[in-house]
Amino acid sequence: MAVSKVPLRSGASELAGVLDSPEIAALVAQLDGTRWTGRPGYPIRAMVGMALVKSLYAIPTWSRTAALVAEHAGLQAILGCVPSVYACYRFTAKLIAFRPLLDSCIERVVGSLSDADPDLGRDVSIDASDMPAYANGQRFVSKGGRERSDDEFSDPDASWGHRSAVSTRKGGGFYGYKLQLAVCSRSGLPLAWQVETARSNESQFAVPLIDRLRERGLAVETCALDKSYDNGPIYDACEERGCRPIIPLRQTIAVARGDAEPPRCQHGEWRFAGSDSKRGASKWRCPTAECKPASRWIKANRLHPLIPRDTLRWRKLYKGRASVEREFGRLKHEWALLPLRVRGLERVQLHADLTILAKLSCSLARGRAAPMAA
Numbered sequence: 001m002a003v004s005k006v007p008l009r010s011g012a013s014e015l016a017g018v019l020d021s022p023e024i025a026a027l028v029a030q031l032d033g034t035r036w037t038g039r040p041g042y043p044i045r046a047m048v049g050m051a052l053v054k055s056l057y058a059i060p061t062w063s064r065t066a067a068l069v070a071e072h073a074g075l076q077a078i079l080g081c082v083p084s085v086y087a088c089y090r091f092t093a094k095l096i097a098f099r100p101l102l103d104s105c106i107e108r109v110v111g112s113l114s115d116a117d118p119d120l121g122r123d124v125s126i127d128a129s130d131m132p133a134y135a136n137g138q139r140f141v142s143k144g145g146r147e148r149s150d151d152e153f154s155d156p157d158a159s160w161g162h163r164s165a166v167s168t169r170k171g172g173g174f175y176g177y178k179l180q181l182a183v184c185s186r187s188g189l190p191l192a193w194q195v196e197t198a199r200s201n202e203s204q205f206a207v208p209l210i211d212r213l214r215e216r217g218l219a220v221e222t223c224a225l226d227k228s229y230d231n232g233p234i235y236d237a238c239e240e241r242g243c244r245p246i247i248p249l250r251q252t253i254a255v256a257r258g259d260a261e262p263p264r265c266q267h268g269e270w271r272f273a274g275s276d277s278k279r280g281a282s283k284w285r286c287p288t289a290e291c292k293p294a295s296r297w298i299k300a301n302r303l304h305p306l307i308p309r310d311t312l313r314w315r316k317l318y319k320g321r322a323s324v325e326r327e328f329g330r331l332k333h334e335w336a337l338l339p340l341r342v343r344g345l346e347r348v349q350l351h352a353d354l355t356i357l358a359k360l361s362c363s364l365a366r367g368r369a370a371p372m373a374a
Ligand SMILES: [Zn+2]
Pocket: 265, 266, 267, 268, 286, 287, 288, 289, 290, 291
């Protein structure tokens, strides 16, 4: 289990470290370079600092973030001022307008984490999790009342989706968004993500996330996914990208027929004898080597992946999928990914970006402060 040995953080000292890291300082400089004045007053560095404070202290709203800073001398000393809540709103509008600058900041942070840990992103896990909207999705305006018209939904981008049961909470419908997340199975760090409306089918977002990981310079070798991603095109798309899919089988007709079983002969069930990724096939051998030929190649597909499902390696990699579940929990509860207090896909995406960027840049700063602890 990945139990953190890092002592409990002091928000103010951590904020200073992150704000002055080269990756975040570059974002501040680039935003400064856009010569956006808005209203004169607060420096960009202080506004980026406000976004970090919000996540570091797990505060859901800008108003409470501004209130905290207003009474916290330590934070004021680092930010150099006391930004107003309105300045925070204007700053998020600026970030949406200069989206590519934020994206490249995230890329720099992931790049630096990867420089410090060459195994980062080698084995990843991808899953989706619910983000209930800050809006009412009920179809009727009141119990037994009239149906809500389209312009009466306060968040037109949110929609109804389904979530699975977690712990003691029952599964069922929810209204809002889904966060698609790719996490490094070894380090537990989130490396690529995307917010979509809840009704979207999550399995279509796995491959774009793998592409984004590759764009960020990560050499993804395996990707663990749950059963809901078990469809042929995902296996093929992963293999095309040199990434081994680790996905349990759904009971389809072919699976029930036994097509996914190893080959058999009169001597028994054939044994796995290694895969050749260049050939795109796995090798299987007659248990007694009496058959002629005694081995044969099976082309990789959903039923016969290059890492077969009954191997130790497959089971170990699939266990890594717990890392993405744990990370959803940490982001939601320790970094205030939830509850959402913004509406609209663009702003919910920005909220997820800022939350995860804060977490990643803290990891980076901690690794630099204590390189031996890693
Ligand atoms: Zn045989």
